[in-house]
Amino acid sequence: MGLIISLLGDQLKRELGVCLPLLLDRLRNEITRLTTVKAFATIAESPLKIDLSCILGQAVLELTTFLRKANRALRLASLGTLNALLIAYGDKIGSSSYESIIIELSSLISDADLHMTALALELCCTMMKDKRHHSYAGVVVKERVLPQALVLVKSPLLQGQALQTLQGFFTALVQSASTSFDILLDALLSTARGSSSGGGPASKQAFHSVAQCAAVLCLAAPDAKCSSIVSMLINSVENSLGQDATQLLSLLCLGEIGRRKDLHSHINLEGVIIRSFQSPSEEIKSAASYALGNIAVGNLSKYLTFILSQIDNQSKLQYLLLHSLKEVIARQSTDDAGKVDFKGTDVQKILALLFTHCQSEEEGIRNVVAECLGKLAILEPGKLVPALKERTLSSSAFTRATVVIAIKYTIVDRPQPIDMHIKPCIDSFLMLIRDEDRHVRRAAVSALSTAAHNKAVLVKDLLPALLPLLYDQTVIKKELIRTVDLGPFKHTVDDGLELRKGAFECVDTLLDNCLDQIDPSSFIDPYLLSGLSDHYDVKMPCHLILSKLAEKCPSAVLAVVDTLVEPLERTVTTKMKPDAVKQEVDRNEDMIRSALRAIESLNRISGDASSRFKAFMNNVVKSGPLAERYNAVRHESDAVVTGDIMDMS
DSSP: OHHHHHHHGGGOHHHHHHHHHHHHHHHTSTTTHHHHHHHHHHHHTOTTOOOOTTTHHHHHHHHHHHTTSSOHHHHHHHHHHHHHHHHHHGGGSOHHHHHHHHHHHTTTOSTTOHHHHHHHHHHHHHHHHOTTTHHHHHHHHHHHTHHHHHHHTTOTTOOHHHHHHHHHHHHHHHHTTSSOHHHHHHHHHHHHHHHHHSSSOOOHHHHHHHHHHHHHHHHHSOHHHHHHHHHHHHHHHHHOTTOHHHHHHHHHHHHHHHHHSOOTTSTTHHHHHHHHTTOSOHHHHHHHHHHHHHHHHHOHHHHHHHHHHHHHHOGGGHHHHHHHHHHHHHHHHHOOTTOOOOOHHHHHHHHHHHHHGGGOSOHHHHHHHHHHHHHHHHHOHHHHHHHHHHGGGOSOHHHHHHHHHHHHHHOOSSOOTTHHHHTTTHHHHHGGGGOSSHHHHHHHHHHHHHHHHHOGGGTGGGHHHHHHHHHHTTSOOGGGEEEEEOSSSEEEEETTHHHHHHHHHHHHHHHHHOGGGOOHHHHIIIIIHHHHTSOHHHHHHHHHHHHHHHHHOHHHHHTTHHHHHHHHHHHHTOOOOTTOOHHHHHHHHHHHHHHHHHHHHHHHHHSSOOHHHHHHIIIIISSTTHHHHHHHHHHHHHHHHHHHHHHHO
């Protein structure tokens, strides 16, 4: 009915007098109201501008009452329909209805349901933009909704669409002329400063959220006002020594404003930010790096050149400056509004600098360089992919590792033009899994894991050659184990531990996305068996792999179930030393629970399993001190299975 009216309503004017009251009646029926709410949304969005005057006021009243119902789907649908009705028929809806809606909206704005919060804020924006009611709506929103919005902006959970809508909300509130720009900006900035000075420290996300909202507010103000705010923030950065919250917030605000507006008229802005790199606070340093990168987005010709020259000249600040460069590159690939593309010469300068720092002794710098190269490759795949491939043959192990990590950053979970450039040559990067340097092998394993997770199609054809090399990385290699003499005692260091852990985690990912390419029998014995007897960090992913194999390849697991008993029994019967610290005890408990989950997975498929596994279950797992923990794991597993069945239903 809603679709017919929305498409043919202009030809059914006589029938509308019967149809619309009937729809209103169905809106009051508990069984049909949700569908009717959606039908009214369809009618409201019709380009025919159907005449709803006979039922509009009553429909709005009913929809408003739905906003306090317990049914979440009904509240969400009602928010969308009210928004559509206000956009199409706002001039025909009275001020009293606006006030009622706003009162109900105030209770829906919280971080407990960000989707609903985004819809509620969007509805507020619609009311404040209505030419007839914007002043009145702004006053009521200021009284009822603004306090909730100022609480929401401090939430560490705020992100995505809810954050975007909140920014629009603050802009609409100022433009409705019901709230002074200065008062609202001060209230907004005070939320972060206040929460850091009392009631516990503000979260990192809260500072970023406040900065983004403050930035859109400043951009909504006249240019002169915006310029004075920027000057105030610069002074705040310079004169807030010892006031970390104020300095942090000022830097983030400068970055957010600078990303959206050219700030080159403010003399020595970059110098002020660079001085913040010397702060003893790591958060201030990070915020300064973020701010410099984002300000450069607003004026590449001035600030990008400055960043590149500083990277060459300030060796002690290279890590932070490279993070600034990463922000510039990342914004080029994600910001559509007002984006300024790199010039060809810019790309060449950046590439020369990044490839120079591929060989840095500091792993942190190499990782940032790799991320920069990866994000730049997404922008310029034709130039970057061949250049990265060429460096897989470099004599420097650091360079080889860096370019492999760079390729990892190009493989994202959505289609990109770079995919067609990577697929023909990805084997050149992944085959470095057999490199003589363990850092390069670790990078190749990580890249394979990312590719298998995000775009398995890129690596499926290579797995017959890659899997034996990957399995070899799960084996304990004595040449990577060394003893460090610490005087009174000696400490054993296993340099291959991270590589083995990463290799098993990669297999875990492949089981999810490329199971058809894996022979489970050749992996279980000897590689998984070895992992089940390895270090704590290796055992944990091995237990997860065993559970997945029991579910997906039960026959292969049952064929070797006897050999699995010994390493699992050693794990679940591990005794801690009397002087073990709490952290060690907790880690051991986590490992035992992880092993018991794997054992429960085996028990589910065991059926008429061998007497050895049955004896292990009866004598070790289901009796003695393990029985209670095993029962807890089993009930947890039953709850998961029941939940999956309910989801399918």
